Amino acid sequence: MTGDLLHYEDFHVGDVKTHGPFAMSAELIREFAREWDPQPFHLDEELARSSVLGGLCASGWQVCAIMNRLMVDGYASHAAGLGSFGIREVKWMKPVYADDELTLRYTVLDARVSSSKPEMGIVTMCWEAIDQHGTVKTEMTGVNLFRVRNPAQTQATAS
Amino acid sequence: MSGYTSIWLEDFEAGQHAVYGEHHFTREAVLAFARQYDPQGFHLDDEAAAKTHFKRLSASGWHTAAACMKLLAAYHFRLRAEAEARGEPLPALGPSPGYKNLQWIKPVYPGDTITFSGTITGARMMKSRPGWGLITLTPEGHNQHGDKVYAYDSTVMIACRGNVGA
Numbered sequence: 397m398t399g400d401l402l403h404y405e406d407f408h409v410g411d412v413k414t415h416g417p418f419a420m421s422a423e424l425i426r427e428f429a430r431e432w433d434p435q436p437f438h439l440d441e442e443l444a445r446s447s448v449l450g451g452l453c454a455s456g457w458q459v460c461a462i463m464n465r466l467m468v469d470g471y472a473s474h475a476a477g478l479g480s481f482g483i484r485e486v487k488w489m490k491p492v493y494a495d496d497e498l499t500l501r502y503t504v505l506d507a508r509v510s511s512s513k514p515e516m517g518i519v520t521m522c523w524e525a526i527d528q529h530g531t532v533k534t535e536m537t538g539v540n541l542f543r544v545r546n547p548a549q550t551q552a553t554a555s
Numbered sequence: 556m557s558g559y560t561s562i563w564l565e566d567f568e569a570g571q572h573a574v575y576g577e578h579h580f581t582r583e584a585v586l587a588f589a590r591q592y593d594p595q596g597f598h599l600d601d602e603a604a605a606k607t608h609f610k611r612l613s614a615s616g617w618h619t620a621a622a623c624m625k626l627l628a629a630y631h632f633r634l635r636a637e638a639e640a641r642g643e644p645l646p647a648l649g650p651s652p653g654y655k656n657l658q659w660i661k662p663v664y665p666g667d668t669i670t671f672s673g674t675i676t677g678a679r680m681m682k683s684r685p686g687w688g689l690i691t692l693t694p695e696g697h698n699q700h701g702d703k704v705y706a707y708d709s710t711v712m713i714a715c716r717g718n719v720g721a
Contacts, residue, residue, distance in 0.1 A: 432621040461592035
C-alpha cells in the first residue's frame with residue numbers, strides 16, 4: 397500500500413506542478429474573517445472599498461489555509477507526509493477578492509534527507525496562489541516532510 | 556490585558572511586549588478546521604495520528620496561526636476602542652505585506668490552551684508611502700505546560716500620526 401503513496405523520492409528539484417482551482421466567495425471571506433481575522437476590509441464591502449486594499453478581500457491567513465487545502469488535495473492526501481515544521485516566508489503581494497479563482501503552483505527548490513532521521517525527507521517548496529488572470533497573489537516558501545521510501549538505499553546513494 | 560498600548564507608528568518601539576490572550580482548542584474545533592482547510596489523516600483520525608511522530612490527533616498548524624491572528628487582532632481593536640472612547644482620532648488600518656520564519660515548534664493537541672503574546676522588534680517610516688510605516692513583531696504561542704509551540708516574524712503597515720481612518 398505504501399508503494400502507492402508519494403514519498404520523498406517522488407519530489408525532484410525543479411519540479412513544477414499546478415493544482416486547483418479553488419473558487420473564492422464573499423461568503424467564505426466573511427466566514428473566515430468573523431471567526432479569525434475580523435478586520436473591516438475582510439468583512440465590510442463599503443469600508444473595504446475605501447481602504448488601501450480597494451475592496452472586500454480575504455484574510456492573508458485564509459489564503460495560506462486555502463493554499464494548504466490545495467496542497468492536501470493536490471498531493472499531500474496521497475503522500476506519505478509527515479507534516480511541516482514551518483514556513484520560511486510568505487509574501488501577501490496582492491489582495492484576494494471575492495470573485496477570484498485560485499490555483500496553486502509549486503516548485504521544488506530543495507530536497508534532502510534529514511541527517512538525524514534517515515526515514516524523513518525534507519522538501520523545500522515555493523507555492524504560489526495564482527488568480528484567473530495569471531496574477532500571483534501570494535507566494536509562500538516552506539518545507540514539506542515526506543517519508544523516505546528506502547532509507548538505507550537513499551542514504552547510501554547520498555553518501 | 557497587559558502590555559503595549561501603541562496604535563500610531565510613532566508610539567511603537569522595539570522591546571514592547573503584550574499578552575494577547577488565550578485560546579482553547581476543543582476536539583470539535585480541531586476537527587472542523589482540519590476538515591475545511593487541512594484534511595490530512597493525522598488531523599482527522601486518532602488511529603492515523605497514532606502512527607505518526609505526532610503520536611495523537613493534533614491541530615492543523617494553520618488553525619494555530621488563525622487563533623493567534625484572532626487574539627492579536629482583538630488586542631489591537633481593543634486599543635482602538637479605548638482611544639475612540641477617549642475621543643481620540645483613530646489611525647487608518649494597514650495590511651500586512653507578509654511574514655517570515657513561521658515555526659510550528661510542537662504539536663497543539665485537542666484540550667490544549669495556548670497563550671499568545673508578542674514582542675515588537677522594530678518600527679520605521681516607509682519612504683515609498685507617505686503617512687505609513689512598518690512595524691515588525693514576533694508573536695508566539697505557549698501551551699499550558701509553558702512550552703513554546705508557535706512563533707513567527709510579522710510585518711504590519713501602521714499609520715503615522717495624522718493618517719486617520721475608520
